[in-house]
Amino acid sequence: MTALPETRMAAEAEPELRLPVLEIQNVSKRFTTKRADTLALDNINLSVRDGEFVCLLGPSGCGKSTLLNMIAGFDAPDGGKVIANNKVVKGPGPDRVVVFQEAALFPWMNVRANVEFGLKLAGMGSAERKERARNYLRLVGLERFEKSYVHELSGGMKQRVQLARSLAVEPRMLLMDEPFAALDAQTRDVLQEELQTIWQRTGKTIIFVTHNVREAVLLADRIIVMSPSPGRIKREIEVTLEHPRSPDSHAIVDLAADIREELRNPDHIADVPGKRWSI
Ligand SMILES: Nc1ncnc2c1ncn2[C@@H]1O[C@H](COP(=O)(O)OP(=O)(O)OP(=O)(O)O)[C@@H](O)[C@H]1O
Ligand SMILES: [Mg+2]
Structure with a gap:
């Protein structure tokens, strides 16, 4: 690998000293069609610091793509606002680029x-x-x-x-919507490892959507767990393990198992909204 045509000054600061590059404030989104009335996002609040790797994790229909689309500026919230790089998002911008599940080349x-x-x-x-x-x-x-x-x-x-x-x-931010979901398991493993290295080398802020617990634990500094109907943030989990992480390490496997167990019991999560995992 060779030198990159950019600095990583911002990302080299201690994580807690980095400034927020993204603020999601009281964001709601409702979709009304002839067939359904869906509160896809219900009062979402989230702040992401420069250089963070954040995973949005949750089951199908919990609003992950809807939230990512709001950050990308493809769609506007009904309530609340999205602020990227200190400006209210009004549409797509070169500071926020989306990587989709299927490459549109x-x-x-x-x-x-x-x-x-x-x-x-x-x-x-x-x-x-x-x-x-x-x-x-x-x-x-x-x-x-x-x-x-x-x-x-x-x-x-x-x-x-x-x-x-x-x-x-x-771009300042990479927005990734299940980018590896359509790949075979072996290729996915390789790309997950490479993405960690690329993230470390470039210092980008990455918001990565997945419904795969192991993928979230492997990649993220912070996992935002969402739940559907209506789409809400249920929990934040900090993962402080060093990168690059191996999918087979005990710490990854154990944490993923713990989170899966919690997700199987959504009532339990709802009962303790302030609880945070941190390893
Ligand atoms: N354009 C739309 N019109 C109507 N309903 C929509 C639209 N987009 C999303 N929804 C609804 O909003 C909810 C959230 O959808 P979204 O695609 O954000 O979920 P997701 O978490 O990304 O799911 P998946 O993991 O399956 O991709 C779902 O109930 C979906 O049916
Ligand atoms: Mg989606």
Whole structure:
């Protein structure tokens, strides 16, 4: 891996000294259709510091993607506000880039052109674009595939391209919505490990959506546990284990088992909303 074209000054500060880059204040969202009236988010409050790795964890329908879409600026809350980098979010911005479950890459462009796309839109010159794209392709281990086309890549490689493309615009925040859920278990393990290294090297703030407890424990500094109907934050769990973490380590396996046990009994969680796990 080579030097990155950016500093990690902010993320190198002690975690408690870092400033919030994201504030979610009393956010609510209701979806009303002919078939259903759903309170997808009910009074969500969350503050995320610069350089934190936060996982939103919860079962299907608890509002994880809805919340991520509000942070991305794809959709607006009915109540409350989202503040990113001290500005109320009114739409998408280059400071917040989303990595989706399925990589939406352009099949008619090669890998490097896909990574350069956002940079070209931003008006960056071709030499600088090429260098920037190559740096990030190297970071995700795809430097040898810059001329390949999308149909020549595996699912894991496509997700790496998507990650390189997102990182190339050098956003403050990466918003990841179950980015590894469609991959086979082995590829997922590799990418989870690599993401930890990339996070450490770039110092990005990452908000990562998953319904997989082990994935959350493996990756996050802080896990925000959500519950459905209505979508609420039930619990915060701090995970202070050093990165990179191994999915097979006893600490990871044990903590994941504890959390799964708690989640099986949602009434119990509701009874003790202030309780926090911390290891
Ligand atoms: N555009 C929409 N129109 C109507 N209802 C919606 C819409 N988007 C989300 N919902 C509803 O809001 C709730 C939260 O959905 P959301 O997609 O945020 O859940 P999720 O936690 O991301 O679930 P999953 O793990 O399955 O992706 C669900 O009940 C869903 O049906
Ligand atoms: Mg979702």
